[in-house]
């Protein structure tokens with residue numbers, strides 16, 4: 001599994017400091033995609049388990065969550081990384097453009113964001129969005145966390 005970028009982010013998972021990995025090879029081709037550089041398979045660098053584990057260790061006192069932007073198309077590899085994240089006491093989140101996530105993946109997630117990008121409906125901060133930010137344990141949609149008063 002290849003990642004195009006790694007960043008520490010503060011808004012994508014409300015209340016958490018997240019280690020965000022953008023995974024290469026998205027096949028969804030949403031119209032108006034904000035990250036078309038993620039479409040190319042195997043662009044960027046290989047995300048090996050040792051590299052991933054070293055990042056988790058490095059940020060152990062700072063970050064609280066691991067966020068994957070895509071990667072569900074590498075199910076087994078992603079499950080291994082999610083398991084390791086939980087073992088290192090991180091919460092976990094997946095942003096996917098799909099509407100449903102496999103059972104194997106969802107059991108390792110604290111949150112999941114589902115739904116394709118639709119420019120006319122906007123993102124999570126928009127009340128009419130098709131996208132859903134879901135807390136997995138309670139199976140509740142928590143888009144309200146993104147909507148400013």
Ligand code: SF4
Pocket residue numbers: 026027028029030032033034035036038096097116117
């Ligand atoms: S899921 Fe995200 S990266 Fe993939 S095509 Fe849609 S907007 Fe782009």
